[in-house]
Amino acid sequence: MTKANRGDLFDPQCPTRRLLDRIGTKWTSMAVKVLAEAAPDEVRFAELRRRMPGISQKMLSVTLQSLARDGLVARRVEPTVPPRVHYRLTELGLSLEGPLAALRHWAERHMSEIDRNNRLEDARSSAG
Amino acid sequence: MTKANRGDLFDPQCPTRRLLDRIGTKWTSMAVKVLAEAAPDEVRFAELRRRMPGISQKMLSVTLQSLARDGLVARRVEPTVPPRVHYRLTELGLSLEGPLAALRHWAERHMSEIDRNNRLEDARSSAG
Numbered sequence: 001m002t003k004a005n006r007g008d009l010f011d012p013q014c015p016t017r018r019l020l021d022r023i024g025t026k027w028t029s030m031a032v033k034v035l036a037e038a039a040p041d042e043v044r045f046a047e048l049r050r051r052m053p054g055i056s057q058k059m060l061s062v063t064l065q066s067l068a069r070d071g072l073v074a075r076r077v078e079p080t081v082p083p084r085v086h087y088r089l090t091e092l093g094l095s096l097e098g099p100l101a102a103l104r105h106w107a108e109r110h111m112s113e114i115d116r117n118n119r120l121e122d123a124r125s126s127a128g
Numbered sequence: 129m130t131k132a133n134r135g136d137l138f139d140p141q142c143p144t145r146r147l148l149d150r151i152g153t154k155w156t157s158m159a160v161k162v163l164a165e166a167a168p169d170e171v172r173f174a175e176l177r178r179r180m181p182g183i184s185q186k187m188l189s190v191t192l193q194s195l196a197r198d199g200l201v202a203r204r205v206e207p208t209v210p211p212r213v214h215y216r217l218t219e220l221g222l223s224l225e226g227p228l229a230a231l232r233h234w235a236e237r238h239m240s241e242i243d244r245n246n247r248l249e250d251a252r253s254s255a256g
Contacts, residue, residue: 006236006237007235007237007238007240008236009154009157009158011181016236017182019239020153020154021154023152023231024148024152024154026145026148029148029152051138052138053138053140054145069250070242070245092238092242096234099227099231099233099234100231103152107137107147108134108135108144109135110135110223111134111142111147114199114220117198117220118198121196121197121199122197
């Protein structure tokens with residue numbers, strides 16, 4: 001790949017900025033983790049929802065549509081009545097799990113320290 | 129650190145979810161990169177803004193406040209008229225640069241492929 005084909009987060013016109021905001025969310029991180037653990041098997045919509053506690057049906061649809069549009073997730077509709085929809089990570093989607101896992105693990109590992117920092121800073125602000 | 133002190137992204141009550149949405153944004157990623165490159169030196173607000181093209185003054189303030197509240201960035205006010213504000217990464221903030229860089233590099237490396245996927249999917253949707 002040539003230099004010109006590479007994204008540049010520091011270029012305001014580059015779509016890398018929007019991409020990063022899409023893939024950096026908690027819901028993308030959770031969906032990719034669940035699908036990566038199941039790979040190469042597919043996962044059904046209802047099962048994905050069960051494995052992502054707190055997500056609404058609407059938000060899961062939007063998340064999966066966005067992942068499919070980016071080519072990270074492949075969707076297969078089984079022509080039953082009602083139709084069953086199956087999802088799996090593409091090769092590109094699988095390559096995203098490593099970076100996302102690193103960020104997820106960092107967040108989980110440092111959560112209690114950051115929670116403590118939040119409380120200290122909030123106490124300082126309300127005192128000042 | 130005990131298991132109980134570790135965050136769990138898959139627990140709807142766990143603040144790791146909100147944390148991940150804060151640190152996964154393009155602006156956090158860019159601010160942490162600029163500050164990591166300058167470390168251990170400080171960077172002034174105006175210089176940060178110059179190095180993050182497209183960010184508004186308001187959004188940079190909000191981003192830095194959030195990073196300071198999480199204990200990722202330390203702020204020092206120099207009592208000049210007008211006051212000068214200097215920022216640097218804390219040790220915790222420095223430890224975030226690795227995971228963020230991995231995600232940033234993934235996004236930049238795959239941007240053109242994803243851009244192509246977006247165009248293919250959009251053409252397919254409008255045809256269907």
